[in-house]
Amino acid sequence: MTTSLSDPLIFQPIFRRYLWGGRRLATMLGKSLGTGNDYAESWEVVDHHQDQSVVMEGPLAGKTLHELVCHQAHDLFGKHAEKRHAEKGQLAKHEVFPLLMKFLDANRTLSVQVHPTDEQAALLTPPDLGKTEAWVVLAAEPGSQIYAGLECGVTREQFRRAMEEGNCASCLQAIQPDPGDCFYLPAGTVHAIGAGLVIAEIQQASDTTFRLFDWNRVGADGKSRPLHIEQGLATIDFTRGPVKPQRPRSTEQTGRQRLVKCDYFVLDRCLFDEPFSVGGDNRFHLLAVLEGTIDLAGIDRSLNAGHTLLLSAAAGARKLVPLADPANGTLEGRGKQAVVLDIYLP
Secondary structure, three states: OOOOOOOOEOEOOEEEEEEEEEOHHHHOOOOOOOOOOOEEEEEEEOEEOOEEOEEOOOOOOOOEHHHHHHHOHHHHHHHHOEEEOOOOOOEEEOOOOOEEEEEEEEOOOOOEEEOOOHHHHOOOOOOOOOOOEEEEEEEEOOOOOEEEEEOOOOOHHHHHHHHHOOOHHHHEEEEOOOOOOEEEEOOOOOEEEOOOEEEEEEEEOOOOOEEEEOOOOOOOOOOOOOOOHHHHHHHOOOOOOOOOOOOOEEOOOOOEEEEEEOOOOEEEEEEEOOOEEEOOOOOOEEEEEEEOOEEEOOOOOOEOOOOEEEEOHHHOOEEEEEOOOOOOOOOOOOOOOEEEEEEEOO
16 A cells, blocks of 8 residues: 555544434434434544444545554654553554544433453453543533543442442432533543433544443343443442543644643644644644534545544644635635544644
C-alpha cells in the first residue's frame, strides 16, 4: 500500500442494534438507517478485531483502518508512530488504532457497567486493551440521568449487597446532565447511561464490559441478561467516588476548549464561526462535527452534524470553514457557529 494519507479519511459507520436504541442516529445525526427502532450505536472509527472501519471514498476506498495502521503507520501516527511500552519503557509499533469513536442513542437506560484497566484486560482471554472513556452529551430529554461513579464511602460489601437486593441505584451517583456536559470515566469507574440521552463517546479501542446490574429486566425471551458480578467487583476502583462534569478549560487557540486530557487521549471542543485551523502538529486528529456545517479541503462535500473524519499526521494543518447560514445572508466563512470535537493522542 503506497497511496498517500494526505487527504482526510471518512469511514463507513458500523451500526449496533440493541433493545435500548432508537432512531435519533438518523433524525439528529443524519445516519442512513434501515427499518426498526433499535439503532443504539454508530461506531465511527474503530480497529478492534473483526470490527473494522472501512474507508468510504477516495484513493483508499475499501481499505480498513487496521490496514492503514499496519502499512502506513508513519503517515497515520506521525510522532506517535511508535508507542512506549508501559512496563518495559521500550518503544514498539502500534498494533491497532488506539481509539474508538462512537455515537449512542439511549432510548432506554443501559445496564450498570465497569471496564478494566490495561493491566486487568491484558489477563483476559483473549487479551484486550483497558477501557477509559469520555462522554459528551449531545441531547438530554427532561429528567434524563447519567449514573457516574459510586456515592462517597460505598464499600465492596455494600455494593455487592445492593446488587443482590436489586437496589444498585442506591449506591450510584445520579446526575441530570445538560447538553454539552462532558464526563470523564477512567477504567474502574461504575457507570450507566440513562434513557433519553444522545452521547458522543471517545474511548480506548476495547469492547470489554462487565455488566453489574440490569435494572431487574428480562429480555424478549423472558430471561435476564448474564451479569459479571465477580469480575466486575474485582475491576471496580472503590477509592473513586462520584464523577462530576468536566469543567472546560481555555487553551492558547481562541475557540478551543480542553475537556479531557489523560494518558490515552486529549478531547477538545472547538467552537468557531470563521475558518478554524486543526492539525499540522505531526499527529492524527479525529474530528466529529456536532453542530453546524463545515467545508474541509480534500473532502468533496460539506460535513454536517454526525460526520466524523480522521485527519492523519501526513495531512498537515487544515482549515475547517463554517458555511454561511442562508437564512441570514452571511458570507461564506462567517456563518453559523460550528462545534467540532477534536481528539488526538497526548
